[in-house]
Amino acid sequence: MNKWFGDLHVLQDINLSIKQGEVVVVIGPSGSGKSTLCRAINRLETINDGHISLDGQPLPEEGKQLAQLRAEVGMVFQSFNLFAHKTILENVTLGPIRVRKQKKEDAERRAKELLDRVGVGQQANKYPAQLSGGQQQRVAIARALAMDPKVMLFDEPTSALDPEMIKEVLDVMVDLAERGMTMVVVTHEMGFARTAANRVVFMAEGQIVEENTPEEFFTNPQSDRAKDFLGKILKH
Amino acid sequence: MDDVFSNFDLVLKAFALTIELLVVSALTSLVLGTLLAAFRVGPISVLAKAGTLYVNLVRNTPLLMIFIFVFIAMPELELNIENFFVKGCLALTVYTSAFVCEAIRSGINSVSLGQAEASRAVGFTFVQSMRHVILPQALRAVVPPLASVLIALAKNTSVAAAFGLLEATARMRYFTNNNADARPEIFITFAIGYIIIVEVLSAGAIGLERRWKVAR
Ligand SMILES: Nc1ncnc2c1ncn2[C@@H]1O[C@H](COP(=O)(O)OP(=O)(O)OP(=O)(O)O)[C@@H](O)[C@H]1O
Ligand SMILES: [Mg+2]
Numbered sequence: 001m002n003k004w005f006g007d008l009h010v011l012q013d014i015n016l017s018i019k020q021g022e023v024v025v026v027i028g029p030s031g032s033g034k035s036t037l038c039r040a041i042n043r044l045e046t047i048n049d050g051h052i053s054l055d056g057q058p059l060p061e062e063g064k065q066l067a068q069l070r071a072e073v074g075m076v077f078q079s080f081n082l083f084a085h086k087t088i089l090e091n092v093t094l095g096p097i098r099v100r101k102q103k104k105e106d107a108e109r110r111a112k113e114l115l116d117r118v119g120v121g122q123q124a125n126k127y128p129a130q131l132s133g134g135q136q137q138r139v140a141i142a143r144a145l146a147m148d149p150k151v152m153l154f155d156e157p158t159s160a161l162d163p164e165m166i167k168e169v170l171d172v173m174v175d176l177a178e179r180g181m182t183m184v185v186v187t188h189e190m191g192f193a194r195t196a197a198n199r200v201v202f203m204a205e206g207q208i209v210e211e212n213t214p215e216e217f218f219t220n221p222q223s224d225r226a227k228d229f230l231g232k233i234l235k236h
Numbered sequence: 237m238d239d240v241f242s243n244f245d246l247v248l249k250a251f252a253l254t255i256e257l258l259v260v261s262a263l264t265s266l267v268l269g270t271l272l273a274a275f276r277v278g279p280i281s282v283l284a285k286a287g288t289l290y291v292n293l294v295r296n297t298p299l300l301m302i303f304i305f306v307f308i309a310m311p312e313l314e315l316n317i318e319n320f321f322v323k324g325c326l327a328l329t330v331y332t333s334a335f336v337c338e339a340i341r342s343g344i345n346s347v348s349l350g351q352a353e354a355s356r357a358v359g360f361t362f363v364q365s366m367r368h369v370i371l372p373q374a375l376r377a378v379v380p381p382l383a384s385v386l387i388a389l390a391k392n393t394s395v396a397a398a399f400g401l402l403e404a405t406a407r408m409r410y411f412t413n414n415n416a417d418a419r420p421e422i423f424i425t426f427a428i429g430y431i432i433i434v435e436v437l438s439a440g441a442i443g444l445e446r447r448w449k450v451a452r
Contacts, residue, residue, distance in 0.1 A: 070358070081350035085369075095359060
């Protein structure tokens, strides 16, 4: 697929397929198009040409079908984006009740399970602003999981977090990967990539420059751009 | 002044009509204004453009001209409405809804883009996202500007006085014409009536703001 923002060719001949249960980490310098790629997969951004399919079905253009598709694709944002006027529990039940038409009791029972699983069960009746960033991000993961998505997209889920909170979020993500969730994760957390990812996709200037297993990619990058990039992030 | 007090039922009746004009026009303006705001921020570009055109046209037209249009031009275009009260409400609604639209739109814009994206990502349609995520948050930010719009509406109902509706201002003119000796007192009496209406609106707005603040 291809995408332009005006004159900027932000996604250039991207060709990527992801198997069920696979965990793909997308890595690359700032502005290389990682977020745009992620957002294109659930059509928060439209693409100019090419096509995207999920589970064999091409992405619908708009309207109800598009909303249905998005329900099948969980998305976790860098800035959490919990619904500010809803409690933690309501954040997790709103989608199941309104989109999946589940009964309130069923949705709440499942939401509590998920909140316990990500370790914020105690916070169910608080509002997002009362939680730490790490807790909010784990709620955001629970909110996405409550829709039983076929794939989960994470766009730099830990980069707005203080260091001591990063681990609690990554632990939840590793657990998710181990349970067989299909995941696309934009992150610079090499620890996560090494433990949980099946594949690393390296992007630069709108192109996929290199794809490899995490071990191979980090120890033996092929392209100069990847070497250069790894050199920079390893120095920190 | 005795004339006013001995005919105080007429004063009350006139204010009742003012309040009826206010309440009916407020409700229809809120509905139409919210719809227009949804058009303006929505994904359908024809509707967005139509909403923008409407707001720009109406906001830049004096209220009196809209009244003249509804009461004098529309009948000539064979669009006559018999009932004066309905005509008055129509003129007030056409005008006020443009301001309601802008107040609500600014409220919607105060809700961060992330909230809309997150609700879309969960699988909400545009309407669901508006209803469950954006508007409830926008309304909080919107209470003060919306209160100003409704206060303006309360005062704007007086324009109807010139079009055969015997609301408070028309009744005041009637009294002042017949009681040249007590014009200031009559004026003050009616002004107090308007002040009470506006104060009730302000108190309502403050109450809502306080309640919604606690709910967060
Ligand atoms: N809505 C937009 N309109 C115009 N240009 C945009 C828009 N969104 C992103 N861009 C541009 O597209 C390019 C890719 O952006 P993108 O956010 O996908 O990069 P990224 O790889 O996620 O970067 P980062 O690591 O900083 O998050 C950047 O040059 C950015 O400025
Ligand atoms: Mg990004």
